[in-house]
Amino acid sequence: MHTGRAATRALLTAELGVTRATAGAVAAELEALGLIRVDTRPSGPSGAQGRPSHRLDVAPQGPVVLAAQVHADGFRAALVGLGGEIVATAPGSMTVPADPAHVLGAVVEAGAGLLRGSGRICLGAGLAVPSAVAEPEGTALNPLHLAWPAGAPVRDVFAGQIARVGILGPDGEPVASFVGNDVNVAALAEHRHGAGRGAQDLLVVASGHRGVGGALVLDGRLHTGSSGLALEVGHLTVQPDGRPCHCGSRGCLDVEADPLAFLEAAGRVPGPEVSLLEQCRDLLRAEYGDPAVKAAAHTLIDRLGRGLAGMVNVLNPDRILLGGLHRHLLDADPEALRAVVSDHSLWGRSGGVPVLACALDHNSLVGAAELAWQPVLDDPLAALGG
Amino acid sequence: MHTGRAATRALLTAELGVTRATAGAVAAELEALGLIRVDTRPSGPSGAQGRPSHRLDVAPQGPVVLAAQVHADGFRAALVGLGGEIVATAPGSMTVPADPAHVLGAVVEAGAGLLRGSGRICLGAGLAVPSAVAEPEGTALNPLHLAWPAGAPVRDVFAGQIARVGILGPDGEPVASFVGNDVNVAALAEHRHGAGRGAQDLLVVASGHRGVGGALVLDGRLHTGSSGLALEVGHLTVQPDGRPCHCGSRGCLDVEADPLAFLEAAGRVPGPEVSLLEQCRDLLRAEYGDPAVKAAAHTLIDRLGRGLAGMVNVLNPDRILLGGLHRHLLDADPEALRAVVSDHSLWGRSGGVPVLACALDHNSLVGAAELAWQPVLDDPLAALGG
DNA sequence: CCTATTTTGTTTACCGTCGGCACAAAGTCA
DNA sequence: TGACTTTGTGCCGACGGTAAACAAAATAGG
Incomplete structure (x- = not known):
């Protein structure tokens, strides 16, 4: 499962290229895990022939991921639901000694505040940075605009702050952290939910x-x-x-x-x-x-x-x-x-x-969230069940 | 299965990332289809500890594919076995009215001659051309050095000649035809069998x-x-x-x-x-x-x-x-x-x-063959069984 | 020489995924 | 009201694969 927009089981069948039975099983699994909600009410006269399909909605109070973007002037933290919807967001400005741990500490604390206010479960954390990010090390190679050292271990620092602040998943462990270049993750967001x-x-x-x-x-x-x-x-x-x-x-x-x-x-x-x-x-x-x-x-x-x-x-x-x-x-x-x-x-x-x-506002933010959603989409049970 | 060099079941296990049981099953299937031969003889003192592995060799008189390369001065046809070994080859020079059907007719006839002389079964045909090839149409967009018209339907012409000359597969039907840019297929050959x-x-x-x-x-x-x-x-x-x-x-x-x-x-x-x-x-x-x-x-x-x-x-x-x-x-x-x-x-x-x-002689030729081998590697039974 | 160890190959049981199919449900169309 | 169309669900079986136990064939070492 790698696609965002799928409002009914029938559309899932088409987009995933599987049988109705399999699509139904996937939908049932996601519903059981609280990620989506099935709306069985008839949605008025649809005009189309045949049995009306049940709408599959993102669960209103369902899990979210913590997404953040850092740039030259500050940062922005957000909670993003399945489907790329920004549930809550908060900007932040950067203070002078802007070393990575400092900035990312503030980012994660802002995210923790959003989480407390929302009462949602958090499944992961994604960060977009204006720098090439080397894989699999997770280091920022040229974070020039942030005045960070070249090769800064951004993913490790981010994960460290997630653990320090205590952003915990359903299993009680700190959630997984992902870091990507801002344009890269923006592309991901546009592909899933925007002009791509x-x-x-x-x-x-x-x-x-x-x-x-x-x-x-x-x-x-x-x-x-x-x-x-x-x-x-x-x-x-x-x-x-x-x-x-x-x-x-x-x-x-x-x-x-x-x-x-x-x-x-x-x-x-x-x-x-x-x-x-x-x-x-x-x-x-x-x-x-x-x-x-x-x-x-x-x-x-x-x-x-x-x-x-x-x-x-x-x-x-x-x-x-x-x-x-x-x-x-x-x-x-x-x-x-x-x-x-x-x-x-x-x-x-x-x-x-x-x-x-590009069609999305805050596409880097949404894209950072997509990084964090990816393991859930790949294997919902493992990501949630523990 | 997508790798060429795998001389024993144990190496297959490692390269495919599967269990020994699965590798054994794959080897058994390929042997049953006549593509490989299992050499159980001890190969002298190996020096290594443990049970000696059986060597998996490409079957000596096994199936081949027809591979060909056309260039400014002429063409070259060949029979290529599994693993990229050139079994037989023949050059040809181009005559003056060198339209695609003419040239590819000569190419296929040369290949048919090689096939008759070898007594091998043919499983497919691949052609390398010095031009960008549009997919999925199979047309050559800029075959300038061949003086062919831009957009020439090379794959269809090649397939037509295969059918006309009667290059038949095990199922009695004309074998499948594949066309690729010469550098593209050369890269494939180098990746499978050469410096890549x-x-x-x-x-x-x-x-x-x-x-x-x-x-x-x-x-x-x-x-x-x-x-x-x-x-x-x-x-x-x-x-x-x-x-x-x-x-x-x-x-x-x-x-x-x-x-x-x-x-x-x-x-x-x-x-x-x-x-x-x-x-x-x-x-x-x-x-x-x-x-x-x-x-x-x-x-x-x-x-x-x-x-x-x-x-x-x-x-x-x-x-x-x-x-x-x-x-x-x-x-x-x-x-x-x-x-x-x-x-x-x-x-x-x-x-x-x-x-x-690059490390291979005739890497375009071997690469053209890889195009034709690909369906066999992807699904040996379907490609051979009918 | 005999046994322990290591590596390879084979057999068996089992599990998860997915397709095929039959069936039920819920609408439109005539 | 009945035929048709589309959607959703339950059941079975094929298939691809792992896991685990077992067998085979070499070396290592006393």
Whole structure:
């Protein structure tokens, strides 16, 4: 079981590709474990012929997972139910000595507060970080925006705080902890509950603050490569003779298609009062009439499009989703971006890959929750029964 | 069952991750179907403690598949046994009106001749072509070197010739036909029987005549993307301000790191008497002392290394194999190439990806055979029993 | 030489998953 | 009201696999 949306046993039968009997058994198991509730009431005249199906709803007071996202300015903790619904959420701002244990301690304490207030059972914990995460070590390789040391053992620290604060599962043990790159888990969330539903080969590219991140969801599973470092797409060359990048090359996507690059291209000086991404969004929405802004947008659309085309040639996805700045660039001129991708990808011209915007608010948060839900979906009994 | 080398039941147990009982059952099934032979004779003093294991050998006169490779100058047909052993092979040269049906008819007839001479049973047919192959249509999108029309329905034509000539399986029906890109299937062959054994995330890049091809083997399966067009890596930008490419961009790998680019960089005029690849190989072996040749080699090593680094950032493979010209460049200066890849891939510096040469002769041919063997490995009984 | 140990191969019993099937339930359609 | 269609459930059996006990064939060591 790996799909989110399944409102009736009949839909389960179709989506899982099993018989009605098996789907019924799965539903019965999930109901017995308190994860879903079966609604047998007739839902009015459906118009369809045949016996009306029973709706399968996520249990209203059912279990949740603790999800969190950390970023440059602070963090956000949340409780997320089965199906990606955010049950409760709380922001937090970061204090100055922001070492991992400090930050994640505050994150987990915020989550514990949410849990106490909700009275829900917690089945796991997931964390999204703006850094590549090496597998299976669970270390953050480049948490630059957090000013954490490279290689920080984020999963271990997170698990340690979960144990210290005492986030306990049904078996009385501290719940399992999962850590992922923010774009990666956002891709997972979009695939399950957002604009990526049904895609078999989903490419997600996003730029939130600095740099560019990517993710690939293959057959419903996050593809992280042999050591978790796949889709580090920031260093594809998109601009011959471009500006130097810390990787040693020039014209990398990371420095040519992120919010700072856009503001500079538009001739604006980034202000400190609001995030780079918000400045970009406001510029694109309110001042797109300004020729300098429009030209900057098209410059970045060209660079981004070349990078996306390179990924299309290597990965051959069947859908592309854009987030952060890239999503705003797509909104500004969808046809221009799609044309660049098509023109520079060998087979894009024949057919073309759909390029869409991410659809979920807080997709990194929901995606972090999906990491924690995964073992429950894989084996509900083991995850709950003990 | 998806692995080639398994010389005893005990190794099967380990490689398949099952119990001895299951491995024994699998071996018994394969033996009953005539695919393998069990050698119970003691093989002399093994030195190891414990009961000596029975060797499982590929059946000496067992079934084969028909494999073929077409290229600019002609084709090669072969019979390949389980385990990738080439049982018999025959080259063929192409005549002038080289339309697909003509060429593939000759290919299949050559294969039929080999089959008659061998007295073996044929279980399938695989074909490697120097072109991207769209799935599931089985059409060749850019068979430029063959002067075939773009989008030629290669699989259907191949299957038609198989049926016309009458290559029949044990059930009396024409055998199943499979078509793949030559680098893709070569990667499959290297993973099963060559330098890619044991890799979980194998990237193969090669340049045989013109252009550059790539392939990825993930968990033992070829990764072809959503429509068969993944790893079309020829259009990654590796040279700012490089020469123009037919894709509309400049400095693509395709035109910066193929045999023609090397000969031009070395200041040589390609002669017509021998293939571009052979000219490159001879140049690198015999005249590497010539400063122009050495400089050209390092120019191409730099370009290739940048391209490989881009792929590493996107795909995060755990091993890279090089074929064709790239393999000769690696031989010429292994450390230089590995250094470029490390320096330009974000995480290459910490750890580094092994970069090795392909190990098999005729790896495209063996890979084409693997395509045809695949259904037998997946379900031996169904493939043979009827 | 005889026994203990180790590793391999085989046999048997058993368990869990899932498909096939029959049947019941609950609606629409004529 | 009866036929039809679709959904949900219970039952049986096939299949794939593990677990465990047993048998076989070598080495190790007194």
